[in-house]
Amino acid sequence: MAAIMAALYLHIPFCLSKCHYCSFSSSAGGQELYAPYVAALILELTRLAEVKSEITDNPGLDSLFVGGGTPTCLPRELLQGVIHSSLDLFGTAPGAEISVEANPGTVDAWYLEALLEVGVNRLSLGVQSFDNRELELVGRVHNKKGACLAIKAARAAGFDNINLDLMYGLPGQNRDSWRKTLEKGLSFLPEHLSLYQLTIEPDTPFHTLLENNTLSLPAEEEIILMDEITNELCSSAGLHQYETSNYAREGSECRHNINYWQNADYLAAGASAVSCMLGVRERRIADPVEYISRINRQESVVIEKESLSVEDSFRETVIMGLRMVQGVARTALYERYALELEDYYGSTLEKLLALGFLELTETHLRITSKGWPLSNQIMAELV
Ligand code: SF4
Structure with a gap:
């Protein structure tokens, strides 16, 4: 048996509403699917744990990442249940990182305390902007006040490892509003920032607007100035860049993502989730209804399987690794x-x-x- 890093990703494909730029596998609504989806996910995890015990002697998870979608759309007992089952089935290595993605507007003190209770030790908040007009233009459900309340609630609940996702290059954004957003984010002393430039993906409302010439995006020169502002503010706040879009205090780099950028093995479960173990990459079916039904019929949810040659995997590892500053x-x-x-x-x-x-x-x-x-x-x- 081989001792390998054990990282597990769980996908929760639900959101309160769909943001105008989003191409992630998620859909708005579907509350009636929450409970059956979580039950199916736990069944997939149970089967995965049996397979994993046959291929590795790793003593437990080094990282668990619950992403989406919006995992915190789920009622807290359901999210607690799936995290608890994962940790129970796979165990954890000492110092394991247990991350959950959350959106302002879906969490309060009561919800956040429940996450801590079940072992979550890193919270990633999808804030995106502290400008109400920008938030509305991109279709987020929260406003600036909601974002601030969520961050404060997370700190008050006891989270000492918080990431804020922020976006630049948004419609109507300029260097001054980006500076204000970043300054506001940094005022909460986050341990980690993920700063993503907006990209226009096919099959999104923004793509249609761009094709119709009705989407006004900041010019390239303005983006370069935003990058300069990012470097200036992050470095004076003590956050170093360790990947193209990621900044952290020393020791707070995201372990789950580093594992991914090192092109190391990772397990995954849930609709649309992709795993890569021992040179085999597997993609699961995206439709949550079909996912539930296949799991309940004891059928495979994997719809794509790719065996990577040594050279393919080598080149991927080089490319992914070059995204990291080191x-x-x-x-x-x-x-x-x-x-x-x-x-x-x-x-x-x-x-x-x-x-x-x-x-x-x-x-x-x-x-x-x-x-x-x-x-x-x-x-x-x-x-
Ligand atoms: S909350 Fe996140 S996953 Fe959901 S629609 Fe918006 S960007 Fe996409």
Whole structure:
């Protein structure tokens, strides 16, 4: 048996309403599905725990991440139940990170205390903006006051590891409103910030508006200024950037996400959830009704299975690792694949190093500050 990192992702595919930019697998409403969905999820977890015990001797989860959707749409007893079952079935390694994504407007002190009670030790709040007009334009259900109340309630309940998700590049946003949003977020002294630039995804209301030329987005130069504001404010607040979109206080980097960026194994359960174990990636059916029905019929919920070759997995690990500021660890890469970066990429790597876009230190391959603005093109050369 192999001792492998044990990370588990659970997907809750429900939201109070659908945001205009969102392409995640989630739908608004469906309250009648909450209880049967959680029951099905626990059944899938039970089966998964049996399989896992056959392939690894890992003593327990290093991280559990409950995401969505909006997990905190669920009544608190249901969310408690699924977290409790996961921890019971898989156990936890010492210091395990147990994260839940929550949205302002779905949590209060009573709800948050229930999460702490069941072992949750990291809360990720989808705030996105502290500007009421921006929040309304992107279709969020909360306003600035609701966001502030949720953060205060989380602190008062006892959460000492809080992430705030914030977005920039929103319609109607400019450098001043981004500065205000970021300053407001930082005033709560979060341990972690995830700062995402809005991207327009197919099949979203924003995509339709963009096609009709009725979506007004900040210009590229304004985005560059927002990035500068981000670097200035985060570094003076003591949050270092450790990944393209993620900033943390020392020691509060998200363990679950680092595992993902290292392209390490992770288990997953729930509608649309993707797992990757021992070189096999599996995607589950997205429709929650079909998911429930297949689980209850004892049928597989996996609709796509991909076996990665050693070289595919090697390249993925390099690309994902380059998203992190520290880059890809060379020794770990060689121990995992028995492939050397210089031999594998040859002249492509030599060129990127000579241009000063990449840097090869004794321990890591990483993107330089000169290379960061071109990171997508650099990764495209290495993919
Ligand atoms: S709350 Fe999150 S998952 Fe739900 S619709 Fe909005 S962005 Fe998507």
